[in-house]
Each structure stands twice: as structure tokens, then as C-alpha cells.
Amino acid sequence: MKKNIIYIVLLFFSFTIISCDEELDIFDSNTLSYSGTYFWQLLDETNTDVYVDYDHNIQLLIYNTSDNVENEVWIEDTDHVFPLKSKFFLTGTSTSFKSSTEDFNNLPNNLLAVEAPDDKPTGLNQTTTDARDYVRSFIVEGKILPKAATTISGNPVDSIYVKIKLLSGDVTFTSYSVPVEERADPEVEEFDWKFASATYDNTLDETYVISGHRKTGFAEDDH
DSSP states (O other): OOOHHHHHHHHHHHHHETTTTTEEEGGGOTTTTTTTEEEEEEEEETTEEEEEEOTTOOOEEEEEEETTTTTTHHHHHOOOTSOOOEEEEEEEEETEEEESSOOGGGOOOOOSSSOOOOSSOOSSSSSEEEEEEEEEEEEEEEEEEEEEETTTTEEEEEEEEEEEEEEEEEEEEEEEOOGGGGGGTTOOEEEEEEEEEEEEEGGEEEEEEEEEEESSSSSGGOO
């Protein structure tokens, strides 16, 4: 009975979710079957060797984009194991899905891989190019299966399996003039970098398996 009461309270506080700075009623989300927080392990592409084991701080977030359309989600690695924060456009359903394309040129950027360099430009029309890991990625295959896993306390919970291919290469940035309202001193012109383009180096490809289960919200099920 106590656990049921706690569940009702958790459900009440989960009535709304925040996605891409927009507040949406959770029942309006078109990606509910994907969405959630997951505990996970990182394994090699054959799903045999464990590189990163379960840990309370290693969690994966899946949530809808601001467009709130079916099969379009954000996936975020909260502990920066990769690191990864990227949109994914999927085909299939939550029980059997993959990315809609494997073409580097048509994949979204991993936002954490295209952050601007620390060294600021000194003027306009300057460019700089950095080698970056995991610039873009796609899901080879994935599945989220209801009640197909068991928590450490023995409770049934949704499982997650995702085979992901990470693509690396060079990222080019170009300089721009910082808007007056964003400058430290409005009277002094400042410059910063913005993403311009990315090129792909297929010799740097890495493929991994993410395997785990949905977070229930109960302490007894946490790692």
C-alpha cells in the first residue's frame, strides 16, 4: 500500500515534462513509448564485453523534441560517457526501431561535439577546424520492451537495447560579431565562433551497445 501511495505522488509530480525549453503536458507527447530515464551499461558491438557497468550517475534520457512528432527524439547521455546529446529521427516503433538514415550529411549534430573552441577569434571571416569525436551518430537497431527486464530488487521493468554507431571527423567554425546586448562591454566589439560544417572520417567509426532498463523512481530499484 505504501508503495502504491508513493507511486501516485510520483505520477502527480510527473504530470508535466520539459522538452527543449517548452512545457508540454505529458499526455500530449507523441513519443511516450520511447521517453524516459534509463540506467544502462555500455558494451561492445557484439553485446559481450562490458566497458561501463551500471552506476547511479550513468543515466540515459530520451524525450520528445519541441516539434513533438512521432519517432523524433532527443537522446542524452547525462554522465557524458560518450558524450552525447543529439536528435534522432527514427523508423519503426519503440519495440523495433532504427535511424531513418545512415548518411553522415543528413544526420543531426551531436551538440556536445560541436561546441565552440575556447580560444576566441579576433575578427570577422576567420575559420578554425578541430578534430572532434562523435560528431554525428545513428542507431543501427533498437528496442524498448515492456516489462522485459528486472531491477536489482526483482521488480519487472521496461528494457532498452540500442546499437549505436558513432561517426567522427573534423568540425569547422567561422567567426561572427557578438550582438551588442550579449557583449561584456557594449562599446567594445566581440567575436565568437559558430558551427560552419563537418567532414566525416570513416576510419574513426565506433559501434557500441547500450543495454539497460527504465528508471522506476523507487530507491530500491536504483543502482
